[in-house]
Amino acid sequence: MVTLRVILxxxxxHLRRSVTxxxxxxxxxxxxxxxxxxxxxxxxxxxxxxxxxxxxxxxxPINITLRDSLHDPHLKxxxxxxDSNTCTQxxxxxxxxxxxxxxxxxxxxxxxxxxLNQYRLCQFHFHWGESNAVGSEHTIDxxxxxxxLHLVHWNASKYKSFEEAVMEGDGLAVVAVFLKIGxxxxxxxxxxxxxxxxxxxxxxxxxxxFNPSCLLPTCLDYWTYxxxxxxxxxxxxxxxxxxxxxxxxxxxQLAVFRSLLFTSADEEEQKSMVNNFRLQQPLMNRTVRSSxxxxxxxxxxxxxxxx
Ligand SMILES: [Zn+2]
Numbered sequence: 501m502v503t504l505r506v507i508l509x510x511x512x513x514h515l516r517r518s519v520t521x522x523x524x525x526x527x528x529x530x531x532x533x534x535x536x537x538x539x540x541x542x543x544x545x546x547x548x549x550x551x552x553x554x555x556x557x558x559x560x561p562i563n564i565t566l567r568d569s570l571h572d573p574h575l576k577x578x579x580x581x582x583d584s585n586t587c588t589q590x591x592x593x594x595x596x597x598x599x600x601x602x603x604x605x606x607x608x609x610x611x612x613x614x615x616l617n618q619y620r621l622c623q624f625h626f627h628w629g630e631s632n633a634v635g636s637e638h639t640i641d642x643x644x645x646x647x648x649l650h651l652v653h654w655n656a657s658k659y660k661s662f663e664e665a666v667m668e669g670d671g672l673a674v675v676a677v678f679l680k681i682g683x684x685x686x687x688x689x690x691x692x693x694x695x696x697x698x699x700x701x702x703x704x705x706x707x708x709x710f711n712p713s714c715l716l717p718t719c720l721d722y723w724t725y726x727x728x729x730x731x732x733x734x735x736x737x738x739x740x741x742x743x744x745x746x747x748x749x750x751x752x753q754l755a756v757f758r759s760l761l762f763t764s765a766d767e768e769e770q771k772s773m774v775n776n777f778r779l780q781q782p783l784m785n786r787t788v789r790s791s792x793x794x795x796x797x798x799x800x801x802x803x804x805x806x807x
Contacts, residue, residue: 544595544762544776545594546594546595546731546732547732556728556734556736557736557784557785558726558727558728558736558784558786559727559728559734559736559781559782560637560727560728560729560730560738560740560778560781561637561638561639561727561730561777561778561780561781562638562725562727562780562781562782562783562786562788563638563639563640563641563642563780563783564638564639564640564641564723564725564742564788565641565788566640566641566794568788569723569787569788569789569790569794570787570788570789570790571789571790571791571792571793571794572789572790572791575613575614575724575789575790575791576612576613577612577613577720577791578610578611578612578613578675578720578722578741579609579610579611579612579613580609580610580675580713580716581608581609581610582608582609582621582711582712582713583607583608583711584708584709584710584711585607585708585709586601586602586603586605586607586608586621587599587600587601587707587708587709587710587711587712588600588601588602588706588707588708589704589705589706589707590691590694590695590697590698590704590705590707591698591703591704592698592699592700592701592702592703592704592760592761592773593701593702594701594702594762594763594764595731595762595773595776596625596626596627596773596776597625597626597695597698597760597773598623598624598625599623599624599625599691599707599710599712600622600623601621601622601623603620603621603622603654603656603662606618606620606656608620608621609621609653609656610651610653610673610675613722613724613741613791614724614739614741614789615673615739616670617655617656617657617658617670618655618656618657619653619654619655619656619657619672619673620653620654620656621651621652621653621712622652622653622654622662623652624649624650624651624652624712624715625649625650625652626647626648626649626650626679626757627647627648627650627730627776627777628646628647628648628679628754628757628758628774628775628776628777629644629646629647629774629775629777630758630772630774630775631646632646632681632751632754633646634646634775634777635647635648635679635775635777636648636678636679636777637676637730637777637778637780638676638678638740638742639780640678645678645679645680645746646679646680646681646754647678647679647749647754647757648676648677648678648679648777649676649677649678649679649715649747650674650675650676650730651674651675651676651677651712651715652672652674653672653673653674653675654666654671654672654673655668655670655671655672655673658670658671659671665737666729666733666735666737667735667737668737669726669736669737670737670739671735671737671738672729672737672738672739673738673739673741674738674739674740674741675716675741675743676740676741676742676743677715677716677717677743677746677747678743678746678747679746679747679748679749679754680746680747680748680749681748681749681750681751681754682748682749682750683748683750684749684750684752684753685715685747685748685749685750685753686714687714687715688714688715688749688753689753690710691707691710692753692756692757694707695756695757695759695760696756696759698760699759699760699761700761700763700764700765701761701762701763701764702764703765715747716743716747717743717744717745717746717747718745719743719744719745720791721743721744721745721790721791721792722741722742722743722744722790722791722792723740723741723742723744723788723789723790723791724739724740724741724742724788724789724790724791725740725786725787725788725789726738726739726740726786727740727786728781730777730778731778744790744792757773758772758773758774759772760772760773761773762776
């Protein structure tokens, strides 16, 4: 990774622009064909890179087994402090939609939990399925959820930029929240209402005064493990923090996610933005730690029924 960083860092710095422009991440070639859900024998373009570097030893996503996760009483509560004024825009990047934040200052940060440093929020996005039976990237004892939220933060205590942090083992921290079908989520609705404006790939719309804290469950319990990005460049730079309790959204709200398109307005064949999740990766020798004791309180993840 050092060699790759030396090559890519100057390029990353050159391409680093203001937050109003989309983030660029360096390309790490790898064997991608086995990474992605295959829909009708077609791979999404994001997974069609050339094959070269094999996968590493801390890839994501994974299945979390309750029996094998280890309660760590030293894990601290997460400290999440988001400022709605740092929210800037929504971007359909052709694989998901990214809600982007101004990360030039320490206004929206994550610390505590398993983290030794302070991390800045740069964007959040979701992964979801074509139906409620699939969608989440992580699973709990093999149970899938219809969607999964990822709040992406980078280590601003140690690194100068997201592009620098993404190449480092302690560079990123992603908070993941499962979505299940239930009652309408009032906090999410402002975002859902804005989505028709970014229906096509590469469309961007201004989106401000939004605090993503409203998308977090009230329960503080989480699992944590060391992993990777789940989209190329798949760098092994992520401290994953998976919230135990899902949040409820309505079927209609997820239907708006599914009305988005992978394709740009000028493409002949339009493709629905669904099944934008990576296949699960081997745990290897990693330990998943939990902030809570499995013997206290309800451990039952609630399975998702098809609607
Ligand atoms: Zn993600």
